[in-house]
Amino acid sequence: MQSLIVAHGVADFRSEISDLRLLISDLRSQISALWLGLVVGLVLCGSDHLAVAQEPPRSVVDVTATDHPNDVGTTIDVSWTLSPDDDLNIESPVVSAYHVLRKQDGDVDFVKIGEVPSQTETFTDQGVQRKRAYRYQVVTVGPGGESTPVETNETVTPIMEWFRTDRGWLAVIVLVICGAVVAFIAIAKSGRELYIRKIPGLEAVDEAVGRATEMGRACLFVPGIQDINDIQTVAGITVLSRVASLTAEYGARLEVPTARSLVMTTARETVEASYLAEGRPDAYREDDIYYLTDEQFGYVAAVTGTMTREKPAACFYMGAFFAESLILAETGNAVGAIQVAGTAQPSQLPFFVAACDYTLIGEEFFAASAYLSGEPVQLGSLRGQDVGKLLVAALLLIGCGAATWVEVNSSPTAVSVMTYLQNNVLGSGGFLP
Amino acid sequence: MYEFLKNLDRRWIFLLILLAVAIPILGEWQFPEKPSPMVQSVFDAIENLPAGSDIWMAYDYDPGSQGELHPMALAFTRQCAFKRHKMYFMTLWPQGPPMIQKNIELLIKEFPDLEYGVDYVNLGYRPGYEGPIKLAVIDLRKTIAADVDGKSLDDLPMTRDFKNIQEVDLIVNVSAGYPGTKEWVLYASTSYNIPTVAGCTGVQAPYLYPYVPQQLDGLLGAIKGAAEYEFLLLEAYPSLRENPKAQEALRRMGPQLLAHLVLIGLIVAGNVIYFVGRSRGDV
Amino acid sequence: MKRTVPMVIAAVTGFVLIVSYFIPLTEEWGSIAMQWFNVLAAIAFVLGGSNLMRMNLQKISDRRPGWGYAAVTLIAFLVTLCVGLLKVGVQPTESFPTNAWAAPYNQEGSFLWWLYEYMYKPLQATMFALLAFFIASAAFRAFRAKNPESIALLATAFIVLMGRTYVGGLMRDVLPASLEWLSFDSMTNYIMSVFNLAGMRAITIGIALGVASTSLKVLLGVDRSYLGAGDE
Numbered sequence A: 001m002q003s004l005i006v007a008h009g010v011a012d013f014r015s016e017i018s019d020l021r022l023l024i025s026d027l028r029s030q031i032s033a034l035w036l037g038l039v040v041g042l043v044l045c046g047s048d049h050l051a052v053a054q055e056p057p058r059s060v061v062d063v064t065a066t067d068h069p070n071d072v073g074t075t076i077d078v079s080w081t082l083s084p085d086d087d088l089n090i091e092s093p094v095v096s097a098y099h100v101l102r103k104q105d106g107d108v109d110f111v112k113i114g115e116v117p118s119q120t121e122t123f124t125d126q127g128v129q130r131k132r133a134y135r136y137q138v139v140t141v142g143p144g145g146e147s148t149p150v151e152t153n154e155t156v157t158p159i160m161e162w163f164r165t166d167r168g169w170l171a172v173i174v175l176v177i178c179g180a181v182v183a184f185i186a187i188a189k190s191g192r193e194l195y196i197r198k199i200p201g202l203e204a205v206d207e208a209v210g211r212a213t214e215m216g217r218a219c220l221f222v223p224g225i226q227d228i229n230d231i232q233t234v235a236g237i238t239v240l241s242r243v244a245s246l247t248a249e250y251g252a253r254l255e256v257p258t259a260r261s262l263v264m265t266t267a268r269e270t271v272e273a274s275y276l277a278e279g280r281p282d283a284y285r286e287d288d289i290y291y292l293t294d295e296q297f298g299y300v301a302a303v304t305g306t307m308t309r310e311k312p313a314a315c316f317y318m319g320a321f322f323a324e325s326l327i328l329a330e331t332g333n334a335v336g337a338i339q340v341a342g343t344a345q346p347s348q349l350p351f352f353v354a355a356c357d358y359t360l361i362g363e364e365f366f367a368a369s370a371y372l373s374g375e376p377v378q379l380g381s382l383r384g385q386d387v388g389k390l391l392v393a394a395l396l397l398i399g400c401g402a403a404t405w406v407e408v409n410s411s412p413t414a415v416s417v418m419t420y421l422q423n424n425v426l427g428s429g430g431f432l433p
Numbered sequence B: 001m002y003e004f005l006k007n008l009d010r011r012w013i014f015l016l017i018l019l020a021v022a023i024p025i026l027g028e029w030q031f032p033e034k035p036s037p038m039v040q041s042v043f044d045a046i047e048n049l050p051a052g053s054d055i056w057m058a059y060d061y062d063p064g065s066q067g068e069l070h071p072m073a074l075a076f077t078r079q080c081a082f083k084r085h086k087m088y089f090m091t092l093w094p095q096g097p098p099m100i101q102k103n104i105e106l107l108i109k110e111f112p113d114l115e116y117g118v119d120y121v122n123l124g125y126r127p128g129y130e131g132p133i134k135l136a137v138i139d140l141r142k143t144i145a146a147d148v149d150g151k152s153l154d155d156l157p158m159t160r161d162f163k164n165i166q167e168v169d170l171i172v173n174v175s176a177g178y179p180g181t182k183e184w185v186l187y188a189s190t191s192y193n194i195p196t197v198a199g200c201t202g203v204q205a206p207y208l209y210p211y212v213p214q215q216l217d218g219l220l221g222a223i224k225g226a227a228e229y230e231f232l233l234l235e236a237y238p239s240l241r242e243n244p245k246a247q248e249a250l251r252r253m254g255p256q257l258l259a260h261l262v263l264i265g266l267i268v269a270g271n272v273i274y275f276v277g278r279s280r281g282d283v
Numbered sequence C: 001m002k003r004t005v006p007m008v009i010a011a012v013t014g015f016v017l018i019v020s021y022f023i024p025l026t027e028e029w030g031s032i033a034m035q036w037f038n039v040l041a042a043i044a045f046v047l048g049g050s051n052l053m054r055m056n057l058q059k060i061s062d063r064r065p066g067w068g069y070a071a072v073t074l075i076a077f078l079v080t081l082c083v084g085l086l087k088v089g090v091q092p093t094e095s096f097p098t099n100a101w102a103a104p105y106n107q108e109g110s111f112l113w114w115l116y117e118y119m120y121k122p123l124q125a126t127m128f129a130l131l132a133f134f135i136a137s138a139a140f141r142a143f144r145a146k147n148p149e150s151i152a153l154l155a156t157a158f159i160v161l162m163g164r165t166y167v168g169g170l171m172r173d174v175l176p177a178s179l180e181w182l183s184f185d186s187m188t189n190y191i192m193s194v195f196n197l198a199g200m201r202a203i204t205i206g207i208a209l210g211v212a213s214t215s216l217k218v219l220l221g222v223d224r225s226y227l228g229a230g231d232e
Helices: A002-011 A013-031 A165-189 A200-215 A231-250 A261-277 A296-310 A324-334 A349-355 A363-373 A376-408 A412-425 B002-006 B010-027 B037-047 B063-082 B097-110 B131-136 B181-189 B205-211 B222-236 B238-242 B244-280 C004-019 C024-061 C067-085 C111-142 C148-163 C166-174 C177-182 C184-220
Strands: A061-067 A076-081 A097-104 A111-117 A122-125 A134-142 A219-222 A254-258 A289-291 A314-318 A338-343 A358-361 B054-060 B086-091 B120-125 B170-175 B196-200 B218-221
Touching: A061 A134, A076 A134, A097 A122, A111 A122, A122 A134, A165 A376, A165 C184, A200 A219, A200 A231, A200 A314, A200 A338, A200 A358, A200 A363, A219 A231, A219 A296, A231 A254, A231 A261, A231 A314, A231 A338, A231 A363, A231 C184, A254 A261, A254 A296, A261 A289, A261 C024, A289 C024, A296 A324, A296 C111, A314 A324, A324 A338, A324 A349, A324 C111, A338 A349, A338 A363, A349 A358, A349 C111, A358 A363, A363 A376, A363 C184, A376 A412, A376 C184, B002 B244, B010 B244, B010 C111, B037 B063, B037 B170, B037 B196, B037 B218, B037 B222, B054 B063, B054 B097, B063 B086, B063 B097, B063 B170, B063 B196, B063 B222, B063 B244, B063 C111, B086 B097, B097 B120, B097 C111, B131 B181, B131 C024, B170 B181, B181 B196, B181 B205, B196 B205, B196 B222, B205 B218, B205 C184, B218 B222, B222 B238, B222 B244, B244 C111, B244 C148, B244 C166, C004 C024, C004 C184, C024 C067, C067 C111, C148 C166, C148 C184, C166 C184, C177 C184
Parallel strands: A219 A254, A219 A314, A254 A289, A314 A338, A338 A358, B054 B086, B054 B170, B086 B120, B170 B196, B196 B218
Antiparallel strands: A061 A076, A076 A122, A097 A111, A097 A134
8 A cells, every 4th residue: 555655656756857847947938038928819809899789699700620639539629719799898798608519420410518608719628539520510609699600611530649749858858867867776786886975964863863862862753744655755764764773773762753644654664674674673662653643733732742741852854844844843942952854845944944953955855865875776866866957957058048049139040949948848849849 | 131132031032922913913903005916917817817717716725824824715716706707616635625615605695696506616625635636637527526515516507517627717726735736736737738826825935936927827925915915806896895804814914014023123132142142252 | 575565566556657647548547546546545544543542542551641641632533533423413404304414514513513613723723823933933043143144044034024014015105216126025026036936946956856866766666765674
């Protein structure tokens, strides 16, 4: 069960990459205000303001139906040009809605399948079957009645695409980043040394557990308030295994309150494994790793209560945190604990930085497992991550350069580079311009 | 004095904050607002849609954040009701349904001509974090088959032909954390190009600003954003001036002003202690 | 076995979810995996509940320090569970006038609604409101002008704190149009949309890459710490 849920969580990383792409896209778009200034004008024929309310409105023009791209063949897009009577400037509206009707090959009559309000020019029909031919009609409706229907000129047959070309570039970026990670893991396996800089926050873990042992007090580990499907919780559990090894070695007590039952079972497995590895299975106390409640503030109340009563000497906050971050860290500070935090929750980082002794910021936190294990295979993944960073930096530079070039000298080449980057590489335009 | 401040008991600070919040509330301080361009763009996103548009109201917050987010959620609901938009309420937070219920009660009381199932529907809570978004954006019935009272979606006029969230004209998200705005942006707005506006807590605002204007058409940050929004709403719909409940956020700006001033005072005091201590060789 | 099977499940499901994003035919598979996840997430509530009961009962029976709190927790847990499941105080609705069981469990006036409205809600709001007090004490303690960076941070904090209040906009009325940008709210907007935005994007990009790399390590079975101990 855990593995399925973890898989669900980790698979989301392609959304993160997609998010990343969008962020880069945004950054450039801010530089080039030109590209944001595209205004799509509505086709309004405001010539006739004399329509009589009692008469049916005039029909729409040019009804077209096209197969919806990049789907399994179950959607058709219908579009039209607004009825000349659909004018916002007319005081009493002549058009209230458009009805869309459909006929499947072999059928005799058109059947109404949907309705959209006035000023709408498109309708998406998601109720069609693959490889069947369809025709559409659009009827303008108003207080005066219905217009004559306008039909599509040709039939349209939806088909299934095998690959989503609109996400082609995303697939390439995913492949490059994942490929780099896999490649560097392979290189590391071959025995090449890889350098990793010192991370003070992780060095502090040893110091904190040592101090707790000297003082004869417990260490408190909070693995965030999210479930095991959140990759930050997985990263937190990795740090927990290191903390557990140290408490096993030094003979300090380790307490882990969790806000999710699945995190509790995972934490128990991990801590038990660390105690076994240190040769101290007898010192492992399952009851010190317990579930409190899923409720955010109920959990905070219980953990801060434990802190005030038991006064742990070291507190670790490693995982996904929200509003509770500062409440926890300030309480820890008040009881005089040495505190180390790690999270990839940007909104909570300032609170931890202000109230804790050491904070692992964002990617440092994810680098923890590689750093702590020291295994070459894990270090390889960090190097792969750097390739991703280079790719992002390159895209940013090219994008910013092209945007500036367009601003200074709007040559057709610069514009086409810019457009391709914006719409295809970072947008959903696919491979072809 | 220096010794007192240096070893200041935290409870004195807590007392100061209590007074800073209580005095303006009891004194009913209220100030006019100057809407920022960001708030204006959120307002326009709803205001400029043709009447009767479909709006997905994703209200992902709980009683804990109610104080900060409820006024903006109510403001969104009021504006959509004035514009006669069709509203689909849903939450991904287990404690969210009562928050939606309060919005429904507002519609029943202030807009009695709007009809449940025709103009608005309460789809309730769905567990599974962002899972329901991923399903509902492809096929709504895979995650929601009935409204909050168990009535089949096929029996409600506004959901009978409704297939998935891709059909809506705008997503309005009010979020206090996870799952919230980021998840709606990732799995619905950008994946399927659905225009989206959001409102969030003050802590989250800096984190969500990067999504404007490409992924989000606008963002309301905490009670300040809500107050500016209410101000715009009062300008556009003057009948609301008679309704004190439509000015909740505006009223909360008084405590915010005084609390911020106290915070600045505390930071200054903290630094004075630091520099005096340094000159005395204590630091 | 104990570690291999979960690892294979994680890898297969993870890759199916990734592939389903790019190949329309497999979109349905992704949905099925999601439905499974939703079912499992709901079952996990039972796991947590039973552990909570066991732990607290043990605390009470051993008379450990603070066992009174455990008793309060248990009573609150059981009362909430029972009134919710048994729909205590729920009145019949128009659709089913003879059967109160058909009405929603959280109906206004029901016992669960009372618990929610008058206990749960104020307690939650109280905990959240604590933040304001802790922010004040942290500001007093941590915001010190120790070096140029922290001075810059202090100046920014001052501008944003003022810009987020009514006073922030007042300066706009006093200043000439050419100097309007000097008002606190204009400067706040500028700080948020330029400096904050740039910083947040950099952090978010770093985090996104960290998530991608960590996820891949889990999917490839390089990082197995979440699986705990056991045979390979």
